[in-house]
Amino acid sequence: MSTAATQAITVESLHKQFGDFEAVKGVSFEVGAAEVFGFLGPNGAGKSTTINMLCTLLTPTSGKASVAGHDVVRERDDVRRNIGLVFQDPTLDGYLTAAQNLKLHAELYGVPTNLVAPRMEQVLKMVGLWDRRDGQVMAFSGGMRRRLEIARGLMHSPRVLFLDEPTIGLDPQTRRSIWTYIRQLQEREEITIFMTTHYMDEAEWCDRIAIMDQGQIVALDTPERLKAGVGADRVTIQTDDNEAAITALRERLGIQALIAEGAVTFRIESGEQFVPRLFAEFDPARNPDLPAISGVSVSRPTLDDVFMSFTGSTIRDAEEDPSKLRNRVMMQMMGGRR
Amino acid sequence: MTAIADKPLDPAEVVRVHVPRRSARSELRAIKIVWRRELIRFVNDRMRIVTSLVQPFLFLFVLGGGLQRLASAGTHGVNLKTFIYPGILCMTVMFTAMFSAASIVWDREFGFLREMMVAPVRRSSIVIGKCLGGATVAAAQGVVVLAIAGLVGVPYAPGLILGALGLQLLLAFAITAFGLSVAIRIKQMQSFMGVMQMIVMPMYFISGALFPSSGLPAWLTVLNRIDPLAYAVDPMRRLVFGQLDISAAARRALDPGIHWWGWRMPAVLEVGVVLLLGLGLLAVAIWEFSATE
Numbered sequence: 001m002s003t004a005a006t007q008a009i010t011v012e013s014l015h016k017q018f019g020d021f022e023a024v025k026g027v028s029f030e031v032g033a034a035e036v037f038g039f040l041g042p043n044g045a046g047k048s049t050t051i052n053m054l055c056t057l058l059t060p061t062s063g064k065a066s067v068a069g070h071d072v073v074r075e076r077d078d079v080r081r082n083i084g085l086v087f088q089d090p091t092l093d094g095y096l097t098a099a100q101n102l103k104l105h106a107e108l109y110g111v112p113t114n115l116v117a118p119r120m121e122q123v124l125k126m127v128g129l130w131d132r133r134d135g136q137v138m139a140f141s142g143g144m145r146r147r148l149e150i151a152r153g154l155m156h157s158p159r160v161l162f163l164d165e166p167t168i169g170l171d172p173q174t175r176r177s178i179w180t181y182i183r184q185l186q187e188r189e190e191i192t193i194f195m196t197t198h199y200m201d202e203a204e205w206c207d208r209i210a211i212m213d214q215g216q217i218v219a220l221d222t223p224e225r226l227k228a229g230v231g232a233d234r235v236t237i238q239t240d241d242n243e244a245a246i247t248a249l250r251e252r253l254g255i256q257a258l259i260a261e262g263a264v265t266f267r268i269e270s271g272e273q274f275v276p277r278l279f280a281e282f283d284p285a286r287n288p289d290l291p292a293i294s295g296v297s298v299s300r301p302t303l304d305d306v307f308m309s310f311t312g313s314t315i316r317d318a319e320e321d322p323s324k325l326r327n328r329v330m331m332q333m334m335g336g337r338r
Numbered sequence: 339m340t341a342i343a344d345k346p347l348d349p350a351e352v353v354r355v356h357v358p359r360r361s362a363r364s365e366l367r368a369i370k371i372v373w374r375r376e377l378i379r380f381v382n383d384r385m386r387i388v389t390s391l392v393q394p395f396l397f398l399f400v401l402g403g404g405l406q407r408l409a410s411a412g413t414h415g416v417n418l419k420t421f422i423y424p425g426i427l428c429m430t431v432m433f434t435a436m437f438s439a440a441s442i443v444w445d446r447e448f449g450f451l452r453e454m455m456v457a458p459v460r461r462s463s464i465v466i467g468k469c470l471g472g473a474t475v476a477a478a479q480g481v482v483v484l485a486i487a488g489l490v491g492v493p494y495a496p497g498l499i500l501g502a503l504g505l506q507l508l509l510a511f512a513i514t515a516f517g518l519s520v521a522i523r524i525k526q527m528q529s530f531m532g533v534m535q536m537i538v539m540p541m542y543f544i545s546g547a548l549f550p551s552s553g554l555p556a557w558l559t560v561l562n563r564i565d566p567l568a569y570a571v572d573p574m575r576r577l578v579f580g581q582l583d584i585s586a587a588a589r590r591a592l593d594p595g596i597h598w599w600g601w602r603m604p605a606v607l608e609v610g611v612v613l614l615l616g617l618g619l620l621a622v623a624i625w626e627f628s629a630t631e
């Protein structure tokens with residue numbers, strides 16, 4: 001395939017059947033080299049199943065996929081050598097220290113002995129765990145474990161890093177710092193990152209996202225374009241004469257505005273591009289009789305709006321079974337204390 | 339860029355690693371790594387070292403010491419503790435090996451199994467490493483019981499020590515392989531322990547570890563002959579009794595050996611049975627593990 005050389009991941013109508021249940025119903029997409037690509041969808045959408053097929057843990061029922069230029073079924077080992085993984089559920093050995101976990105991983109992957117120590121220092125410093133390298137993992141907090149898992153996934157310099165819900169069950173601050181690492185990583189190591197999440201706000205960190213629902217990709221684009229596709233932004237302006245501003249907007253720009261909470265507000269496509277036009281029109285040098293604008297804000301549609309527009313429900317409504325999620329988070333917390 | 343990272347690294351100094359292709363050497367290395375992990379975990383887990391010695395010591399000193407008075411008529415003057423000592427040597431490695439095999443259930447429960455399963459190594463290397471690791475750990479445990487031979491009137495003969503160690507290793511290997519073949523199918527720790535207790539305990543009692551395997555009721559004789567453990571206990575007893583200075587009558591009564599139609603099986607053959615069984619179970623475990631997704 002011509003794109004195989006430049007694409008980190010190519011997937012063609014991938015299916016996965018569990019008994020009668022079709023968890024993944026033919027997904028196709030490509031991820032470019034050094035891209036941060038996100039899978040966004042409610043629990044049970046089939047995100048983990050897709051990741052597991054891409055990282056050779058599950059055999060696809062049908063369809064084709066290649067990762068780092070290797071077929072996930074026929075060239076399993078080549079795929080495995082080139083990928084790093086952070087699973088949804090923790091996979092550290094709590095009885096070992098952080099350094100022992102990384103060393104074991106490096107050896108399992110055949111990292112040359114002379115490179116193990118420097119690489120370990122590097123990845124541990126990157127996630128801020130260098131000082132804790134000799135601590136038993138059992139005593140680590142949930143956030144520390146996640147960071148250690150990310151460090152471990154990087155030990156063998158993978159070309160593609162898979163992260164399955166890397167931030168699930170973590171507090172917002174830890175989530176943010178994990179995202180900072182992920183972006184840093186992508187810049188420093190030119191690594192392709194494929195991650196899943198069901199937190200809407202997190203998808204914003206991705207270069208491109210695929211929205212998945214019930215085993216299918218319902219939308220795939222940059223977060224900006226997806227949101228732009230939903231339609232108009234909301235523009236709110238502060239003026240010294242709201243009534244006059246509304247009249248001027250209607251007569252000069254053909255916009256129906258109204259007053260809400262003491263400010264003039266209206267919806268318009270690509271609000272940011274509209275702002276210069278607005279100021280050109282309301283320029284006191286050109287039109288001194290128009291009211292002066294003292295402030296303007298543009299708010300974008302959120303990814304919640306995007307999900308809603310493609311599936312007809314909010315992502316929370318689409319969670320197949322909220323109690324399941326709670327259980328999983330609980331289990332992770334218990335795992336955190338084991 | 340962030341408060342948590344120590345210092346920004348110059349991208350030029352990023353240490354890049356290249357993962358080599360899979361080879362026979364990388365498989366051997368994987369076996370070694372899995373094996374060593376079992377040892378590290380065992381050494382770190384001091385509780386387990388102590389608790390797994392409780393049962394053998396209970397059997398040896400409490401049961402052996404307590405029943406001594408009842409049994410003295412039948413043992414031809416041999417101390418009961420001395421008599422059951424070979425059985426206890428087997429018991430120690432059995433239970434430790436069972437726990438070692440259970441670690442694969444833990445590994446699954448705590449996710450570490452996935453880390454190994456997705457590495458660019460063969461599944462068989464993981465199983466072999468686990469099995470050898472379990473055997474080594476169990477044999478190490480066995481050494482502790484071997485060390486107290488003097489307390490129960492068994493001399494520290496080099497041949498005995500080496501032979502017993504070899505037998506313990508072999509038995510531990512077979513039991514770990516058996517445990518693994520069960521553990522791979524079972525997802526929960528409680529069920530695994532339940533199943534193992536249900537199978538291993540009766541096997542242990544029937545094996546003749548605690549009584550001579552001659553002159554038993556017919557049903558028990560049949561069970562004893564088909565119990566694979568009997569073929570590990572018998573050579574162990576032979577080894578220990580070889581070093582004892584006791585009457586011919588006592589030897590005949592206490593170390594009768596395993597007979598098939600009046601023919602006493604040689605120790606080499608018994609050892610062969612255990613070895614073959616261990617290898618067979620290992621093959622089953624590998625096959626099962628390779629088939630899981």
Ligand SMILES: Nc1ncnc2c1ncn2[C@@H]1O[C@H](COP(=O)(O)OP(=O)(O)O)[C@@H](O)[C@H]1O
Nearest residue numbers: 018021023041042043044045046047048049050
């Ligand atoms: N091994 C399995 N056997 C049967 N059903 C499964 C299995 N793994 C996942 N599923 C089902 O497939 C669906 C998708 O699961 P998953 O890929 O884990 O979703 P997500 O990661 O998006 O939350 C769910 O309904 C789940 O119950």
Ligand SMILES: [Mg+2]
Nearest residue numbers: 047048088165
């Ligand atoms: Mg998932």
